[in-house]
Amino acid sequence: MSADRAAALRSLPSVDQLVRRVAADPALAGLSRARLTAAVREALEAERRRVREQGVPPADADTLAARVVDGVRRAGLFSLRPVINASGVVLHTNLGRALLSDLARERVAAVAAAYSNLEMDLASKERGSRYSHVEALLRRLTGAEDALVVNNNAAAVLLALETLAHGKEVIVSRGELIEIGGEFRIPDIMLRSGAVLREVGATNRTHLRDYADAIGPTTALLLKVHTSNYRVIGFTADVSSRELVELGRERGVAVMEDLGSGSLVDLRPWGFPYEPTVPEVVASGVDLVSFSGDKLLGGPQAGIVVGKRAIVSRLKKNPWNRALRIDKFTIAALEGTLTAYEDGTAREAVPTLRLLTEPLATVVARARRVLRGLGAEAAQRLAARVDEGRAQVGGGALPTVELPTAGVSLGATDAAARALDAALRVGDPPVVGRLVEDRLFLDCRTVLPAQVAGLVKAIVSAARP
């Protein structure tokens, strides 16, 4: 290296100097010292490389500081952060599924900030159960004798199969051997649990006699699985929970239903098709029912199991249960969520239900607010207008339902729409829309009222010429 270049490199500010300069920038408030230092080191290293390789004079300290601030902001202060969901998929698994109600969030914050009676019965000072905080609520809301909550519904199914059917046969209809996505396939879960899958019926039709004929000395369970993310239509037949329960009783075999989404309320009054609710399935006499906490229920990620006391208590005693257990935040959020159901306020209080049932007119009004917020000049440049469309429930729930929706569509050309889509995703706040034909459609059904201003700001800055 020439003496010139060595001198140039020495003129670069030190890590400490640059950290001090950058730390004062209000845009980076909240960023830890360690992350700041890492960002500064990276910027200095890149500059040294540039000087060495290109023989150019190094940037001054102000320029370097601005580069660090810019880079950190572009990458986001944190890796996991809020996003504006303008995809129109209400339960978007990749965007975190359900949002928590105000009460659920308050409960999480309260339990996070102080010690809690997680596993202590305060009256007796004896060791308590972490599940006790939601068990009674779940019993009352579903009508079941007992309840258990694990990490997610996949874990619930695994735990149930491992407990009840390890080394034994489980009978499942061929029409219900589903893949949910994210590596959850009923046959694979079955294998991992040590249970032996006994498929019966055909893809489109399974009859009660198919189950009856398959029951043998090693049959431990009749399993009914909600087909969640797909529908077989046309010449079809399946067996109801009630019929399976009768058969199970007659032959002394337990019956489990994996409901997938599992709603506590009937959504028909808001135009949704009929789906058996959890209390209905429990009332049909099924021994064990499992469902997700963060699908239609609208709570935290969890797998909820309700059913007959004798069977649920076997699941509770399985050592696997300890490995699949939920933490205090999940319990706090679940208690807050379930409380709204008990109070009869779930439709308004639980964001998932609110977003699903919001009248089209309200969504249109929100889309218009976004359009107005853009201002005439930007709106024209982006060829922005309010369009109607079809949103989805998502999360493998109600796959055939198309929710009427409205949003702002953008992009004078296909290329412009794609460029905007890419810019919005890496903007601040990030926005995830969907490309419809050759336009970018920002679906306002899933945009929260409090996010409208942020969405406008994000569009304007993504579209800056």
Ligand SMILES: *Cc1c(COP(=O)(O)O)cnc(C)c1O
């Ligand atoms: C979604 C789903 C699961 C997995 O639930 P998670 O809570 O995501 O683990 C299992 N079974 C069915 C039928 C489902 O729809």
